[in-house]
Amino acid sequence: MASAVLPSGSLCAAAAAAAAAPPGLRLRLRLLLLLLSAAALIPTGDGQNLITEDVTVVEGEVATISCRVKNSDDSVIQLLNPNRQTIYFRDFRPLKDSRFQLVNFSNSELRVSLTNVSISDEGRYFCQLYTDPPQEIYTTITVLVPPRNLMIDIQKDTAVEGEEIEVNCTAMASKPATTIRWFKGNKELTGKSEVEEWSDMYTVTSQLMLTVGKEDDGVPVICLVDHPAVKDMQTQRYLEVQYKPQVHIQLTYPPQGLTREGDTLELTCEAIGKPQPVMVNWVRLDDDLPQHAVVSGSNLLINNLNKTDNGTYRCEASNVVGTAHSDYTLYVYDPPTTIPPPTTTTTTTTILTIITDTAATTEPAVHGLTQLPNSAEELDSEDLSDSRAGEDNSIRAVDHAVIGGVVAVVVFAMLCLLIILGRYFARHKGTYFTHEAKGADDAADADTAIINAEGGQNNSEEKKEYFI
Secondary structure, eight states: OOOOOOOOOHHHHHHHHHHHHHHHHHEEEEEHHHHHHHHHHHHOTOOOEEEEEOEEEEEEEEEEEEEEEEEESSOOEEEEEEOOOEEEEEEBBBBBTTTTTEEEEETTOOOOEOSSOOOGGGGEEEEEOOSSOOOEEEEEEEEEEEOOOOEEEEEEESSETOOOEEEEEEEEBBOOOOEEEEEEEEEEOOOEEEEEETTEEEEEEEEEEEEEEEETOOOOEEEEEEETTEEEEEEEOOOEEEEEEEEEEEEETTTTTBTTTTTEEEEEEEEEESSSOOOOEEEETOOOOOOEEEEEEEEEESSSOGGGOOOOEEEEOOSSSEEEHHHHHEEBBBOOOOOOOOOHHHHHHHHHHHHHHHHHHHHHHGGGGSSSOOOOOOHHHHHHHOOOOOOOOHHHHHHHHHHHHHHHHHHHHHHHHHHHHHHHHTTOOOOOOTTTTTTTOSSSSSHHHHSTTTTTTHHHHTTTTOOO
């Protein structure tokens, strides 16, 4: 390893001059003395390499700069700022900036920390290694500045459903420029952003056009910032949306929902809106409300229903946004039917008949008089059950008669068919005898048989017929 040698007398003279110098000049002379001492033995630099890394730090935090030597042979290391002012020479700090502090010093590393970093500290910092030839490498400090302020502004504090409103979000003085994201509740929306730059700082404004509905009332609109210097930075505003009433008619009575003559009908009108409707109005379409109908707030009461009350009843509610309504169609059914009780004359006759019949029967039947009904209601119920039993018996008797008649007709038809078939077969079956060949049995031949046959030529003349 080659080196440059300086006379030892020169170094001693320089040390004596530094000790006798004024305080203001003494520090500079000592630095010069260190440089001269280092120059007295400068390595060639063969096989030595400087290593460093870039640093990214958030404004106000601590940045650490490291100058490392690979394969070090005790060469001198120093660190310079972007203005090429020496921050540290070996373990000595000539720069009067207390924010720089020595973290580690050895033959192979010089590590320095910089506290409370500001945007002015951004730039290139140089690591130098005194070899022959000298080596130099730089590291870059990048300072991130989060947005100074995040503001959200809504064009109108109160909107009406169906209206389009403008919402703006501004992120001021950041580095680099921020990215603004919009959310309505949990749903992400898309806005339009503009970026302004001044003094290496950026201001971003994002605009969102939003059409609101009644379901958006009370929903937060969130402006969220994406920036490497900050996490979860956001601001929000809650939407206030006015909307017309929503009206619903609730059937309070009768609970089963079936309305009959003589019953009572009670309806309740439920209306929700923003602002809340102050009052509701009941009307009857195509006619006036019945005279016996009573309106009490949101309730409609109709006693003693009859068929003239049939129609459509409407509940109307309104606020500053608009008017809405709901309809209920009423249909009054007939009352339930009942069987009228038997008359007094019929009841008396029935009693007498029962007494007469029991008197004509055996003695156990007479004691049945003690089972007579004690009231007209019991008698009516008994007569009704007896009449129903008689009707059932008569229906069964009619059914049996019809069935018997059908069977009789079928049997009679079958008998007639059998008689007709018997006479037919009797006429067309058996041996038939004639007198035409009588007397021809003894004839020798056929001609003689014909001549001798009874009823031959002579008979033919006797069988002549005369027509008058």
